Amino acid sequence: MLRSTFIHLPGVGEKTERMWWRAGISTWMELLTVLNDGSWRCSETRRREWQRWLRESIAQLEARNAAFFASVLPAREQWRCYSEFGTRTIFLDIETTGCGNNDYVTMVGLFDGRHYHAYVYGEDLEKFEDALIGYDIVVTFYGSAFDLPFLRRQFPWVQLPPIHIDLCYLLRRLGYRGGLKSVEWQLGVRRAREIEGLSGWDAVQLWHRYWHDGDDEALQLLVEYNRADVMNLKPLLEFAYQRLYQQLWERVLQVVPSHK
Numbered sequence: 001m002l003r004s005t006f007i008h009l010p011g012v013g014e015k016t017e018r019m020w021w022r023a024g025i026s027t028w029m030e031l032l033t034v035l036n037d038g039s040w041r042c043s044e045t046r047r048r049e050w051q052r053w054l055r056e057s058i059a060q061l062e063a064r065n066a067a068f069f070a071s072v073l074p075a076r077e078q079w080r081c082y083s084e085f086g087t088r089t090i091f092l093d094i095e096t097t098g099c100g101n102n103d104y105v106t107m108v109g110l111f112d113g114r115h116y117h118a119y120v121y122g123e124d125l126e127k128f129e130d131a132l133i134g135y136d137i138v139v140t141f142y143g144s145a146f147d148l149p150f151l152r153r154q155f156p157w158v159q160l161p162p163i164h165i166d167l168c169y170l171l172r173r174l175g176y177r178g179g180l181k182s183v184e185w186q187l188g189v190r191r192a193r194e195i196e197g198l199s200g201w202d203a204v205q206l207w208h209r210y211w212h213d214g215d216d217e218a219l220q221l222l223v224e225y226n227r228a229d230v231m232n233l234k235p236l237l238e239f240a241y242q243r244l245y246q247q248l249w250e251r252v253l254q255v256v257p258s259h260k
Contacts, residue, residue, distance in 0.1 A: 001083045001245055002061070003027050008072040009053050011046065021252045028054045066136035070162035075144075078163050079170055081137060082241050089113065089137040090161060091237075093230040094147045095203050095222060105154050106207045107222065109230040116231055118223045122211075126155075135161040139233050141180045142168040167233060170240040174247075180229065187239060189232050195225045 004026045006017040025031050025040075032054045034040040035047050042050075060068040066085050070078065082089065095107040108119040108128040112135075119128040132138070138161040140147045151158055168180075176183045181199070184191070203225055209218035 001080045001241075002069065003029075003084070005073070005077070005080050006031065007074070007077060008057070008069070009050055012050075018252045021249075028057055032058075064136075067162040070164075075164070075166075076169065076173075079165050079241060079244060081163050082165065082237070085136040085163065088135050088161075089139060089237075090132060090135040091139045091230050091233040092143065092147060093140065093226060093233070094150060095207065095226055096150060097207060098204055099146075105150060106211075107226055108151070109223075109226040111227075111230045111234065113234060116227050118226055120219070120223075129155065129158050132158075132160060137161055137163040137165060139165045139167065139237055141183075141229075141233060141236070142166065144169070165237065167236050167240060170244065171236065174240060174243050180232070183236065184232055187236065189235060191228045191232075192224070195221065195228055198225050 004021070006012050006020060006028075007014060020026075020031060025034060031040075032051060035042075035051050035054075056068075061084060064085075066081065066088070069081050073080065089112075091111040091113070093109045094105050095109075096105050097103040104121070105125065106121045108125065110117055110119070110128060110131055117131065119125045119131070138148075143164065144166045148160065148164065151160070167183075171177075171183055176186055178186070181191075190196070198221075203222055206218045206222040206225070209215040210222065
């Protein structure tokens with residue numbers, strides 16, 4: 001999908017992008033070809049500008065420079081990068097003592113698509129920063145408003161992956177509204193019986209039982225709750241990516257081409 005994206009070119013919006021797709025121009029190389037041979041009419045200034053941006057896009061992708069695409073694509077369209085940087089994606093979800101200015105992060109759950117780890121306050125919480133090294137995409141649910149600002153406030157030096165995909169807003173575009181648990185239910189994603197029905201407030205109480213009362217079982221239950229929160233993000237992302245991809249092309253061509 002990223003190689004079919006043109007909205008990062010100067011002066012190009014969704015209308016022009018779709019016009020090129022309808023004309024059978026669906027990759028950077030295809031657009032570069034018609035610009036080079038003059039078969040697509042435009043001003044000489046614009047032609048040279050687009051040629052330069054297309055060559056730069058190709059070079060930056062070959063260099064695997066995700067930060068470049070994070071800087072030129074609007075936040076709502078960064079999901080398109082998943083096709084190229086999917087193997088360097090980390091799923092993230094945090095637990096906290098609450099939502100106030102004096103509250104703090106109690107747990108950071110990370111899932112790389114194969115392995116999950118919970119970084120816990122008072123044990124190894126700070127190590128989550130090193131665990132983020134080498135990833136190009138971070139995936140959250142409502143992380144734009146909660147998880148990432150909370151982390152930046154408590155760990156102002158943290159280096160997060162350059163591309164952020166917030167599933168809350170992607171899924172809203174597809175008609176799925178509500179919190180994470182509600183969206184999971186709508187899409188048929190189910191949780192283990194012992195954590196089914198637990199809420200964010202329950203997570204706060206579980207931490208309180210562990211930290212103040214020494215209840216190790218409460219911590220283990222909180223870890224399992226967080227594990228579900230973060231691991232369920234992967235099937236939600238794959239669902240959202242496929243649906244958005246299909247919708248985009250069906251509206252333009254009435255067919256869905258292979259991924260590019």
